[in-house]
Amino acid sequence: MSEISATHHHGSHAEGHSHAEPQIAARSRLLPSAVTADRGTLRTVSMGMMFVGAIVLVVLVILGFSAEGAGRQAIAAYHAGFLFCVGVALGCLGIQMILHQFNAGWSAAPRRTAEGIASLLPLCALLFVPVLVNALIGSDSTKLFKWMVPSYVAGDVLFEHKQGWLNVNFWIVRSAVYFGLWSMLALKLYQWSRKQDLSGDRWLTAKARRMSSYGLLIFALSSAFASFDWLMGLDFHWFSTMFGVYFFAGSVLSAICTIVLVLAMLSNAGKLKSVVTPEHFHDMGKMMLAFTVFWAYIAFCQYFLIWYSNIPEETAFYNLRQQGDWRYLSIFLVLGHFVVPFLVLLFRGVKRTPRLLAFVAAWLLIMHAVDLFYIVRPVIKESKLGERLIMDVFGIAGPALVFLGLAIRRVVSAPLIPLKDPRLHEALEHKNYV
């Protein structure tokens, strides 16, 4: 294809010449020691996280069976943790497809992390198993989704109307379809990127870009309906057309935060020196800011329109979350998920200092977990906020630790950046101010 560019430009020779040099200069920075991880230490870290996560989950199961009515709370907390993991992986899938669509040159450096984490989506299906087991063989009192309890929905007019959608078989089929579609997209993108490391075939990038186009369409629809099925369906009377966008906003934000966290950890370990630079952290920090605002925008609009119209069937969702101690969690979410990170992320210094940015990213990840907890947990009306708090914490921390451990393992098992991405030199030369 370089012949084409040669035909339309008088000064094409000088062009081509000037193009090659930064590429060569850039590649000389890619020392093997900088772009591959020392598997030893980080693997130990990841194994440690997974081990702790597993223990936490075992304790959760024991606690769940220990008391009457604790089972449903345990599975609810776990469900929030599971959605946290899916959200991060799904967000990574979405963000890399968006970056492909934008032809974003700078993204070549941080993209591999997103590819690696998104490729864990098939494993997230395993994390779904406990929720599935709960739906299939859980007793009526422990079933997370109330609409799955026949005695509960008997005579419910709304449920009868929705039965075509809300039935366990269809629900399982849909969940399988979501995981199938996501896994297909994520694995293909990951495979192509890894293949390019070896072959250097730049057309694999074009292929990834092409798949990202319809991939984003699949992603948008499937993630929206997944959020309806797994989150909105917890209160099957309630509905909001915005809900899919709300889930998307939180997921992408948490994905960017995870990428920042992983990259900051790697650069702290002396990796990716002058490959992933403060310039990249700056841009990722801007994206964190943008998605913090976007999440707040979506959350506010959803809340505001429901509050203003004040239709009982819609306000039920917020009513529940404004009663008792849930009210304080609602306010905390406004401050912690929006006001504080927004103000902090406005500062350029924060975005350009990997450690500071990693701190904000960790904070936002916790906030995202709180957000999911805030959606899932209040439906367990038999247990107030703060009751058996340890189960709530363990329910989220368990899957999250296992997942993040897996994520680190996946990231360090491959080159830390797409080594032969055709736009890598752009990423390496990336400057915010020129």
Added chain:
Amino acid sequence: MSVIHPDQYTAGQLAGTIPVDRPQVIDKRAGDGTLIDDPAVRAPLVLNDRSFNDITETVCGYVEKKPGGWWWPVFGIANMLAAIGTAMIIYLLITGVGTWGLNNQVGWAWDITNFVFWIGIGHAGTLISAILCLLKQKWRTSINRAAEAMTIFAVICAGTFPAIHVGRIWFIWMVFPIPNANAIWPNFRSPLLWDVFAVSTYATVSALFWYMGMIPDFATLRDRAILRLKKNATGPMVMPFLSLRVDEVQARVYGLLSMGWRFSTRHWQNYEKAYLMLAGISTPLVLSVHSIVSFDFATSILPGWHTTIFPPYFVAGAIFGGFAMVLLLMIPARELYANMKDIITLRHLENMAKILLVTGMMVGFAYAMEFFMAWYSGNAFEADVFVYNRLLPPFLAQVGADGQLKYAPYWWAYWSMIFCNVVTPQVFWMRRFRTSPFWIFVVAFFVTIGMWFERFVIIVTSLHRAFLPGEWGMFFPTWVDILTFAGTVGIFLTLFLLFLRFLPAFAMSEIKNVMPQASPHKH
């Protein structure tokens, strides 16, 4: 006689009156040479190996030279339409809103439809100038100025409708919270009032952004006029009997507008800083404006109006409609003005076609969500609005409980919307269509129609049959409705043509920034 270049032919090419011979592109897939698919190659943003001077000459040429023969007839038609629109507004003010087709049931129809339509058009300009700036999308430089201008003119058209639809326009000052003797204040809890603030803020910031961007280009035009005066004291006169030269007028007017710009480094530094800040301010602003417009509807409890996805859905729709309008204006412009194809390449058009596809899918997503939730919610009123107010054509009519045929009288509006907004952009999945200016123009035309229908569908179909069947009624536009809307199209086109004629249509310094010569790696 030209002063640009001693050779008449070259001078003509530089001034943009004679097209430049284009070198042959061997690979047809690359179009004019910019449609490169190779991820290792960045497509050139300016074609034909232009120099910095070429850009100055081309862009200033559009202002300094007489436009082509097409200009006067087109301007005349646009002007005539604008005059008709003005006459309609005067007629409305004299006679009252009864001249429109409004009735008890449908109290808002074409007026607010047109308002939302025009305000949406404006959003593309801010998206290109602010959001794409923050996203460092360099291709924006070739279209940002025209799109920003379009924003201002669209907001002017939009602002007309809420002002005239109040009926007694002499009370329009009451929308502003002005202290008054009667202690009458606007209702601060009403989204209609927030609209006043949102739209006026938007108009102010957009105008500032637009104007500030033009300051260096005004200075260029000023300096060139002064240079011409110095070199040649016998330039054309403004009018035969007036001892005032065109160059003199240009030097003075552009001089005033350029606010003492001297191209000093310090000026540029402040300029860049201000630009970035305005981009940062405009980005949330552009989202908030159409979100608040959507609140006008979504805060109510009317089925079809009240749904939580409205704010982002309206914003996406606004960008969708706005980009369609940019394409409708710029595709003919790049055919009519010489050398404009060097600046607005096929790649630019393809990118915009892709944005049309994406935003079209976003509104399609919102339609789907609304539809799904109308069913999923189990709300009979909501479902009825979608099925019996919008969807069902008469040939699929159902027999209702009372034995009457039930169908949606506005089905044609709904299906026009679906066809124009969701179906037609799908052709852009195919490269052949999204790289062909003709097809892009056709689709953009459909999208513009579709986005108008979208607002009509939302506003009128929801209103015309609300909760009580006793209140049901149809809306039909009167000739005043139709001609007022046509009039705003005329106002919009008139203003845009004047912009092309008298103001720098491209941001010269920004285009120069994205040329290969500007790169530090260029030898």
